Amino acid sequence: MKYLDLAMNAAERLGAEYADIRVQKTTDVVIYLQNLSLKNTSNEVLYGYGIRFFRDGAWGFAHSNVFSDEAVLKTVSRAAEIAALSASVNKDKKLRLAPERSYIAKYETPVKIDPRDVPMKEKVELMLEVNRTMLAFEGVKRAMFYLVMHRDDKFFGSTLGTRLELNTQWITPMITATAVYEGDSQSRSFNEGGKATGWEWIESLNLTEKAKQIAEEALIKVKAEPLGPEARRTLILDPVHLGLTMHESVGHATELDRVLGWEADYAGISFATPEKLKNYRYGSEIVNFVGDNTLNEGLATLGFDDDGVPGQKWHIIKDGILNEYGSTRDTAMEIGLEYSRGCNRATYYSDQPINRIPNLYLLPGTRELSPAELIADTEDGIYIQGQGSFSIDQHRVNFQFGGDFFWEIKNGKLFRPVKKVIYKSCNPEFWNSCDAICDERYWRPFGVINCGKGQPSQSARMTHGAATARFRNIRVGGSQ
């Protein structure tokens, strides 16, 4: 890619202490079917490049969609100019970059069946069949199938001499049935998030069978009794549900830019401040969170981040203690780290990379334990499957979650389905109340495809994972 050398040589001539260019083509194929009507069948291509220029402790970032020598050079100049403007403000607060070596490498998401090779007709036929299956249930008034196939083709070059070719992709299917009954309406979804894999995943899911289950459960849910007033109860949470809980209460809380206050004006800060490293009890001793940008089929498994730092694996919480953060080259130096953990990512070519949650998962329990055994061992509790309402304060402490499907547990058995269930807790009360995690046989990933952060807002992706886990003495109940 000739523009990489052109841009980096120009940046060096303009005095860059560091610069990089990311040439990126993003393709999103979206099919959205609702009640047998195709609401969206589209193909979106965004193609361009973004150039970062670092000098005197400040960044400038400029982007363009015009591919010519002249346009590339103009974009480098624009990045240099605004870096100089930023530096004029950063006189007392110069940013620094953690050391990094150069790489020449190529990474590609391993895919058996490329979704682009599957005919549109075949995809739509599958979606129609799934829609029809759900609508065949009396009381199901709305059937939705949302399918996205995403691909990034990226060239990255930096003044360190790094040259990368990164071709990554992911796919997500989501189906939802909404039932109406006696003045209420409730939805139930099959949503395992996204995976960095190919169409073979869709083929393995048997979505028509899943559609029957989802429709049946939507009807069970709408006819279920509301749980009623709030009380302290035991919670058993499935891996899909935990994917969202850990994202909000651990993932964002341990992004180093938030910890440093860089998100203070918008998404907020974090309670998990640096003096707590290596000594703060975030969770019980069985709680271990790993950041892992090498995870097989993980959405943040991209080979390298947008600082040109390779994917890594590390403990963020170890035996319940806050161990480390997810960092970038410019945040790492702020707390004296000698290296970045490779968490700097941009969504599109026109986005400046920001500190992002890595693939982050809860390690499974070390003794054999199944979800059925966990339920059998619970006298009085609520079992929550899937994701629902979610909200957390701007310090990432106090939160409230819903779910997608709920059972009341009595004397070790699923006693009755219930609805309108929410729970409230906070960091670290919640993670310290975790007293059991099922073993690795039950560990399942959940891929987040739409993690919103930043100004301008960017939508990033990462994978979480867990086995079903139990939490004691949590406030569970109705909302009013």
Place this chain on the structure above:
Amino acid sequence: MNKQFEQIEKYIRSHCQADDYSLSISASDNHQTRFAQNGITQHIAGPRLDITLEVAFGQRTGSCSVNQDDEATLAYLVKTAEDIAKLNRPDPEYLPSTGAQTLPDVNNSDPSTRELEPAEMVEIVQQAIDKAKAYGATVSGMTEKHVYEYCLFTKNGFAGSDSLTQFGHSMTLKKENVETKVSHEAKDFASFSLEQEFGRLLSQAESLLTMKDFDACKIPVILRPGAIGELLLYMGWMMNRRQSDEGFTPYTGQLGQPFFGEKFSLRSTLKEPRLYARPFDHEGIVSREISWVENGILQNMPTNRHWAKEKNAQPQMLFNYFVPGGKASEEEMMKLVPRGLIINRFWYIRTVDAKAGEFTGMTRDGVLYFEDGKVKNAVNNLRFNEIPHDATRRILALGKQELPFLYAYIPTMLINNFNFVDKTTF
């Protein structure tokens, strides 16, 4: 009309073979300076372009979007959209594109914003940081300028364009445990005064110095426009005619009924010059003066073209939020109830129960407790679980309208018995 848009439209008109098409083009030039903890952390500049073509062969539809306008890319755009449509299944809800319309005359563009230079923006950031340092605090925020152009063409003759300028400046001040925010958003840069905004920020910070613990309960609240605007946005998003007719929202069967409190009205208007009023939407539905809620009665709901045809109704979209206010000042509101809270902003609002229209969220950037008509102290942040349309039935007083967001011109509200259910430690 923008020359670039005309050339793209000309190409599509002469090369698209589909029975029908809609072409939308948006272009923008953006400058965004993001600062935090008294330094600049991000600084972004660049243009953006989005070209979307939706085509139909009979009822078979396809869509493609690209961000470049060279001939090869436009050829790809047409071929991809047409190929998708040819391979697709017929859409039973398909409607032919909109024809020629008479569009309202709106002015969403301002020269003072257009002419704003990056160096001036950085100077604003520098001054904000200097003021924060002088106060012994840190400031984080964003200074941004956007110039947008948008157009929509259809094969059936619709042709419309709009241009918008936007200037924004936000500041979050942090000093020890005090954290508070102000933000300004407008079409015109000329209406911005850093002195005034920073003065407001300091005033808020000073009022938060004495903090006391406060337990969640049902209590009267004075919701400032930033807070009420965020709540109304979610409520408005749920006010959808089709979803209501199909039984999924609290508005089912409520058209024409006094479903809101009689002190509450909600309109979309082209007549308030400070509000952004897009002249048409992506379907070619033309914006017009419309009352959604009048003195508590639900009069209209946003309805897309397909559902309007099904229901023999007029298609209409909620294109901005105009909520008539009153004359009560915050001081007067405080005297109307024995005790209560003043809420600056909300955060992380999400649906709890879609059918009930219930939402949750947190307070943020300053909560003040008042008693006997006077502010006593600041309190910790709180979580609410509340039904906004129900809350409008508990409006006790309305203040004067402000512009917390470019699309919302709304008043401060005094609302009785707001449902707080949890608290946090800060």
